[in-house]
Amino acid sequence: MTDDALDQARAVLDQLPIFAGIDPANVKLERLGGLTNLVFRVSSGECAWCLRIPGKGTEEYIDRKNEAKAARETAKAGVSPELLFVDPDSGIMVTAFIEDTITMTPKAFAQRKGAAARAGEAFRKLHHSGAKFDFRFELFAMIDDYLKILSGKTVDLPEGYHQVLGEAETLRAALAAHPLPLAPCHCDPLCENFLDTGSRMWMVDWEYSGMNDPLWDLGDLSVEGVFSEAQDHEMLCAYFGREPAPGEQGRMVIYKAMCDLLWTLWGLIQHANKNPVDDFWAYSTERFERCKSLMGSEGFVDHVSAVRAGP
Secondary structure, eight states, rough: OHHHHHHHHHHHHOOOGGTTTGGGGOOHHHHEESSSSEEEEEETTTTEEEEEEEEEOOOOOOOOHHHHHHHHHHTTTTSSEEEEEEETOOEEEEOOOOOEEEEEEEEHHHTTHHHHHOOOOOHHHHHHHHOOOOOOOOOHHHHHHHHHHHSSOOOOTTTTTTHHHHTTTHHHHHHHOOOOOOOOSSSOOOOGGGEEOOOOOOOOOOTTTTTEHHHHHHHHHHHHHTOOOOHHHHHHHHTSSOOOOOOHHHHHHHHHHHHHHHHHHHHHHHHHTTOTTHHHHHHHHHHHHHHHHHSSSSHHHHHHOOOOOOO
């Protein structure tokens, strides 16, 4: 942990009312993961909290008021940890720290028995919670928004991006042929946004949450977790409580391609903003190549046809 990050965290803690009366000398800070934000485990004695400080530049594309409402709603639904403090203007947030959990990774999803099923059950609980988010996560509108942001930055799109975006109109039409009711969705289910106890999966980080097609969440996690066909099947069966229909599976597969198409642009924004956490140019080009590969794979057209045909 850098001295700057530590100093920033301590300065924030000094200003938060929930930490008033706690001797700063007795507070321990541990830096946790995060691609764009500063995240810390804060502990004092036997008490522990999670502090999130928004990263520089995130105000360009994150609606903090929407995120705050989503964090409140999902905590009430028992999907995410208890929300203890949030400033909807600055985005500073404190939640309860869930002990005895594993922060998930693709490797952990592959190795921990039943993890894909627990994720499917967590999605079902979220999607059926009745929560209402202010933001409408609309894939193609977000692509347009990200392209607009990138137009003001010095960065090139991967070669052929607009051609693939044009080809995606066929997928857009298939999805629109039989739209699913919008549900409260996470919309950015990185593996690291899941905390597993071995019997229950918690979700965190509601920056991109919104009302969305629920199959987006499953498709996005499948991509992020590099799920095998067996893991996809396990997650889908747990989510639906039965075998998925061809159109349901196909809808998830389409979103596997489309989330890579969208997050390619997100990575380019990080690259343009000189985010030092990762090589975001490599991140973006890898996602774009994976999108193209899936769209050109054997059987992808059959999935599209199944979605177009409907339930």
